[in-house]
Amino acid sequence: MANNKKVIVPIGPYHPLLEEPEYFQLYCDGEEVVDVEWIAGYNHRGIEKLSESKHYDQVTFLVERICGICSTSHPIAYCNAVEDLCGIEIPERAKYIRSVIGELERLHSHLLWVGLAGHFLGYNTVFMWAWKYREPILDMFEMITGNRNHYAMLRIGGVRRDIEDEDVPILKKTLSEVKGKIEMLTEAVLDDPVLAARLKGVGILKKEDIKNYGAIGPVARASGVDIDVRRDDPYAAYNLVEWKVITTENGDVFDKAVVRLLECFESIKIIEQCLDAIYHKKGEIWKEVREIPEGEGIGHHEAPRGEVFHYVRSDGNTTSPVRHKIRAPSYVNIPTFKASCIGETISDVCIILAGVDPCYCCTERIAVYDNDKKKKNYSFKDIVKKSIEKTKKIKEEIGKEGKLWKGLL
Amino acid sequence: MIEKIKERLKDKIKEIKIHNERRVYLTIDRKDLRDVVNIIFNELGARYQIVTGIENFDNFELLYHFSFDKQGLIISLRIFLDKEKPEIESLTSIIPGVSYIEREVWELLGINFIGHPNLKHFLLREDWEEGLYPLRKGVKTDGK
Numbered sequence: 001m002a003n004n005k006k007v008i009v010p011i012g013p014y015h016p017l018l019e020e021p022e023y024f025q026l027y028c029d030g031e032e033v034v035d036v037e038w039i040a041g042y043n044h045r046g047i048e049k050l051s052e053s054k055h056y057d058q059v060t061f062l063v064e065r066i067c068g069i070c071s072t073s074h075p076i077a078y079c080n081a082v083e084d085l086c087g088i089e090i091p092e093r094a095k096y097i098r099s100v101i102g103e104l105e106r107l108h109s110h111l112l113w114v115g116l117a118g119h120f121l122g123y124n125t126v127f128m129w130a131w132k133y134r135e136p137i138l139d140m141f142e143m144i145t146g147n148r149n150h151y152a153m154l155r156i157g158g159v160r161r162d163i164e165d166e167d168v169p170i171l172k173k174t175l176s177e178v179k180g181k182i183e184m185l186t187e188a189v190l191d192d193p194v195l196a197a198r199l200k201g202v203g204i205l206k207k208e209d210i211k212n213y214g215a216i217g218p219v220a221r222a223s224g225v226d227i228d229v230r231r232d233d234p235y236a237a238y239n240l241v242e243w244k245v246i247t248t249e250n251g252d253v254f255d256k257a258v259v260r261l262l263e264c265f266e267s268i269k270i271i272e273q274c275l276d277a278i279y280h281k282k283g284e285i286w287k288e289v290r291e292i293p294e295g296e297g298i299g300h301h302e303a304p305r306g307e308v309f310h311y312v313r314s315d316g317n318t319t320s321p322v323r324h325k326i327r328a329p330s331y332v333n334i335p336t337f338k339a340s341c342i343g344e345t346i347s348d349v350c351i352i353l354a355g356v357d358p359c360y361c362c363t364e365r366i367a368v369y370d371n372d373k374k375k376k377n378y379s380f381k382d383i384v385k386k387s388i389e390k391t392k393k394i395k396e397e398i399g400k401e402g403k404l405w406k407g408l409l
Numbered sequence: 410m411i412e413k414i415k416e417r418l419k420d421k422i423k424e425i426k427i428h429n430e431r432r433v434y435l436t437i438d439r440k441d442l443r444d445v446v447n448i449i450f451n452e453l454g455a456r457y458q459i460v461t462g463i464e465n466f467d468n469f470e471l472l473y474h475f476s477f478d479k480q481g482l483i484i485s486l487r488i489f490l491d492k493e494k495p496e497i498e499s500l501t502s503i504i505p506g507v508s509y510i511e512r513e514v515w516e517l518l519g520i521n522f523i524g525h526p527n528l529k530h531f532l533l534r535e536d537w538e539e540g541l542y543p544l545r546k547g548v549k550t551d552g553k
Binding site for chain 2: 038040041044046048049084087211212213214215216227232233234295296297298300307309311313322323325327331332335338
C-alpha cells in the first residue's frame with residue numbers, strides 16, 4: 001500500500017444484513033473508495049464436480065438448487081444445453097410453459113430486488129410494498145407447480161407438469177391485479193425525489209466497462225448495451241410472442257432500477273400471451289429422450305440477473321455428464337465493481353454493489369477512521385445538509401407532477 | 410459471420426466443427442490464442458462469456474466461449490494443453506474480466522496461466538493443500 005493512511009473496511013463474509021456469505025474489502029482513503037477486493041468461496045459447494053456423478057435427469061434437480069431465487073434459470077439453461085447436444089426440438093406446449101415459469105420467476109426476482117434496494121437505502125416502505133406484491137406471484141407458482149420455490153418443472157425434452165385449463169383464468173386474474181400494483185410501485189419509486197437523489201449518477205458503468213467485464217442482463221441493458229438471450233438466441237416460446245427488450249442509456253443505479261421495473265411489464269405481457277396460447281388446447285408436454293449421444297452442447301437462458309451459461313459434455317457411454325460447466329450471471333457482473341465503485345464514497349458503494357443484484361447490504365456496519373486531515377470527512381450535519389440540497393435540486397428537475405415513468409413505458 | 414471469422418483467422422484455425430448454425434467450435438494452437446482473441450474480442454466485437462477447463466485422458470482442454478449476440482452465435486475456441494505441464498498465456502491484459510475464471514481454473518484443475526497478475530486462491534481456502542486440484546478426475550468428491 002502506497003501509504004498507511006488507507007483503511008480497509010470489511011463487508012462480510014458473515015454480515016448480519018447479508019443473506020449470503022460473501023466478502024468484500026473496501027480500501028478507503030477518507031470517504032473515498034480507492035480499491036475493492038472480492039473474496040469468494042464461502043458458498044462453494046462443488047456443483048460442477050457433483051454433477052459428474054449424477055444421472056442426467058438428477059442433474060436437473062441438482063442445478064435447481066444452485067440458487068433459491070433464480071431456481072428455474074439453471075434447469076432451463078441445462079436442458080437447453082442437453083437438447084443442443086442431442087439436437088432435439090421440444091413440443092410447442094412445453095415451450096410456452098417454460099416461458100411462463102421463466103417470466104414468473106423474473107417478476108418475483110425483480111420485485112425482490114426492488115424491495116431489497118429500498119431496504120438498503122433505508123426506504124422500508126418500498127421493501128414492504130414490493131414484497132407484499134411479490135406474494136401473489138409465489139401463490140401462482142404454487143398453483144402451477146405445487147411449490148413456492150424449487151418448482152421442479154423442467155425435464156430434458158420438455159416439462160414435468162401441465163398448466164390445467166381451469167387454472168388459466170385464475171392465473172390471468174391474479175396477473176392483472178399484480179400488474180396494477182406494480183404500476184403503482186413503479187410510479188412511486190421512479191418519481192420519488194429522495195430515491196432519485198440517492199441513485200442518479202451513482203455507480204455509472206460505461207459501455208466499455210460492460211464489454212471488458214462481459215457484464216450481462218439488466219446491468220448491461222441499463223448502460224445501453226442491447227443484449228438479451230431471449231431475443232438473440234431464441235429458445236422456449238420467446239420468438240412466438242410479442243415483447244421488447246428494455247434498455248436505458250445512463251448506466252447508473254437508477255437506470256438499473258428503471259430497467260428492472262419496466263421489464264416486469266414485459267414479463268406480464270409474455271405470460272399473458274403464453275397462457276392464451278395454451279388455453280383450451282391439447283398437446284404433448286414432453287418428448288422422451290432415451291439416450292444422450294456422445295458430444296457437447298451449450299445452453300443459455302436469460303435469468304433475472306442476466307445470462308446463465310451451461311456447457312455439457314457427454315461421452316455417450318455413461319449416464320452422467322463428463323464435464324458440466326456452469327456460469328451464473330453474477331460471476332461476470334460482480335467484477336464490474338472495479339469500474340463502478342472506485343472513486344465513489346463509502347455510503348454509495350453499498351447501493352452500487354446491490355445494483356448488480358447480488359442481494360447484498362452493508363450500510364449499518366461501516367465505520368470510518370482516518371487521520372489524514374487533508375481528506376474530506378463529512379460530519380452528520382454536513383451529510384444531512386448535502387442530501388437536503390440534492391433532493392431539492394432533483395425535485396425541481398422532475399417538476400411537481402412526476403410523469404417520468406410514463407414517458408418510459 | 411462464420412465466413413467472416415474463417416476469412417479473418419485463415420490458417421490459425423486447425424479444425425472447425427459446426428455443431429449447428431449457432432454453435433461453432435474452433436480448434437486453435439496455444440501460441441495463437443492471444444492473436445485470435447484480439448481479433449474476435451476487439452476487432453469483431455464478440456462478448457466474452459466464460460472459460461471451461463476439461464481434463465481428458467491424455468491432455469487438458471480449454472474452451473474460451475465468446476458470443477456474437479446480434480447473430481445469436483456462440484464461438485468456442487478449443488485449445489489442447491500438455492498433460493504433464495499444462496500452462497497457457499493469461500488473457501487478463503486483453504479482457505480484464507477473465508481474471509477470476511483463470512484463477513478458478515488454476516486452483517480447480519491446476520492449469521497455470523502465465524502472466525496473470527494475481528494468481529491466488531479464489532474459491533478455495535488460502536491454505537489449501539498444494540497440488541490437490543479438486544476438479545481433476547482422480548480426486549473423489551470427499552476430497553481424497
